[in-house]
Amino acid sequence: MKVLPLFSLVALCLILGYSCAEKEAKKPQKPNFLFIMSDDHAYQAISAYSDHLIQTPNIDRLAKEGMLFRNASVTNSICAPSRATILTGKHTHINGKIDNHNPFDTTQVTFPQIFQKAGYQTAMFGKLHFGNNPKGVDDFMILPGQGHYINPDFITQKGDTTITGYVTDIITDMSLEWLDKKRDSDKPFFLMYLHKAPHRPWWPRADKFKEYTQKTFPLPETLFDDYSNRGTAAKTAEMNLLYHMQYSHDSKIFPETLEAMGGVEPLVEGSQADVYNEFNRGNEEQRNEYKPILDSINLDFKEKWPKLTDKEKMIWKYQRYMQDYLGSISSVDDNVGRVLDYLDNNGLAENTIVVYTSDQGFYLGEHGWFDKRFIYDESFKTPLLIRWPNEIKPGTTEEEMVQNLDFAQTFLEAAQISAPTDMQGESLMPLLKGDGAKWNREAVYYHYYEYPSVHMVKRHYGIVTKEYKLAHFYYDVDEWELYDRKKDPKEMNNVYDDPAYAEIVKELKGKLAELRVKYKDSKELDDKYIEQSKKY
Incomplete structure (x- = not known):
């Protein structure tokens, strides 16, 4: 048997060790995810979008270090349905949560379940708004229903509890504690950090x-x-x-x-x-x-x-x-800063995709209104900021039409996990990677159902492109509205009956019919949900 000299063995070990280390270094890491969602946070109240009302330096960091979407929207502008769409990647007429009353179809698979199955550690803290036992999360503490601002109650895996303090601070404390003490550092994580604020009745912390x-x-x-x-x-x-x-x-x-x-x-x-x-x-x-x-x-x-x-x-x-609404948001921004600082200070920022969004837009006095529900911009559009170091070019602004319907498939593709074929969104990965040529969506679909109910916003569905918005109000009326988004950005003039827009109306009605087929919506479903809603 031939014996290698000692220096040769040492050299071989060094070479093999270097080779293994090099291979390990090149091995792709699964990204972590921090999904931050506030409730009813209007894009007008984020200074990265507009600084006329408030400065939000911590949320703005995500725009400076990542991508800000100017045409992000929701499929149904109301709290629980929006959250159901995000979790399932499906329109509300498919997942059953058409409004805050009709039940969610619990047979639906949510993306946290898929992440959990793929080896991710998952957690949810804050406001879910429907269901007391979120699927696919290893750890959770959620508010019952709307929850409270002061000394809030929480639903946990070990039972209900009340925690002394201000809700925005508490939800952040929970999230940081999980990151610091409960997270398994050997696994990638998906953390859902979900604020109640600034939902009505808009109670700021006492100092704010x-x-x-x-x-x-x-x-x-x-x-x-x-x-x-x-x-x-x-x-x-x-x-x-x-x-x-x-x-x-x-x-x-x-x-x-x-x-x-x-x-x-x-x-x-x-x-x-x-x-x-x-x-x-x-x-x-x-x-x-x-x-x-x-x-x-x-x-x-x-x-x-x-x-x-x-x-x-x-x-x-x-x-x-x-004063109350923006005071509540100021605490959200402060606490987002706490979590972003934790990622920076603990070596997690580079491999963590951070998303900031809201469950829909909100009226801040525009048209004399508060609340949401309409297909009109202040309600329909939602803030969306995404930071992904080394993947998203810092300071990027994206104008393409995207929706909360797209989140699940985007997250799954970023994590290199196959998405179910029945999800209805489109992955935002081409946009995040700067390859807009691969993005071919021209229009998005919207449908609101909760009528007659609080705020009495009539049922309607519609199609929205960068240039136009066509909506059909139905149930107790049969009215159409068309807005020229370029010439009339504040949506003050319905031009549906203007002869100059006749061809646009015809074209958009055809495309709207196609979208209703694509997303499996129909007059029959409209009628079904009208009857079903009478029970609630």
Whole structure:
């Protein structure tokens, strides 16, 4: 037997060791995912989109270091249906969650289940909004339903619990604790970090409440829209700041203030005692922080309201709305910064895809409204920012039409996991990789169902391209609306009956019919869900 000299053995080991190390270094790593979603966060309230209302430096980091989508949208602008679409990669008429009342089809496979099966460690913290036992997650703590801002309750695998503090901070604490202490460093992870804020009734943390009640915000150009060039749906929706935003629940006016004033005009229907729903959840220390601010708001209201014109009352309500809504967002931005800093400081940022989005858009006084639901831009469009180091070119802006329908397939392709063939979205990978030539979508499909219900936005479906938006309002009306998105970006003028747009109407109706076939939607399904909704 031939024996190698000692130096030859050492050299061989070094060579083999180097070869193995080199091979290991070249072995592709599965990316981690941090999916951040807030609730009702309007793109207008992210300074990367527009800085006229608020600065959001931490969320903006994702735009500076990644990609910002300017034409991201939802398939159905309401909370639970949007989340069901994200989880399944299917339109709501397929997954069953057409509104906040009809049940989700629990036989549907969600993308976290697929990630879990593929070896990812999965976790969910915050607001899911439907179901108490999310599928495909190894660890979770979720709010029951809408949840609370102050001392919130949580559903966990070990039972329900109440945690003292402010909900945005708590959800972040949970997520950071999981990353730091519960995560298996030998596995890639998919963490869903889901904020309740800034959902109605918009309760900022006490320090933000104090800060933001001192601020004044610019008025939207369309605040006093009279809907004269729109159809029945816009004229009859119940989301006007003056006539439908509740004094107590929304503007934080105590019932005893209203009683002492002998009633106020205009009369707004709904519970006026809801201001105490959050306030009374606080302990004595927390209530003492909020009380002086609430007192100052109530004093201002009592002194000013009887002397104001309707226009001035609208402005007063708008400012109160923005103070609370934007104060809530300020805490979201602070906490997003905490999590991004953790990734940076623990060597995770380079191999983690970070997504920031919301479950839909939201009206911040545009057209005189709050809430969402419509196919109109402020509701239909949603913020979407994605950072993927070494893959997405920093500071990129993308104008293509994308939807929350696309998220599941995008995540699966990025993780090199095969997507189920019945998912209905399109992977955003060509756009993320800068290969837009491979993206061929010209239009997206939208369908809203929750009517008659809160805010009374009529049922409608439609098609949206970069240039136009065609919508059909149905059920108790049969009306069509067409908007020229280039010439009329604020969507003030319905040009459906304008002869100059006759050919556009014909073309878009044909494409809309094709999309309804493509996505397996139909008049028969419309009728089915109308009947089904009568049960709820």
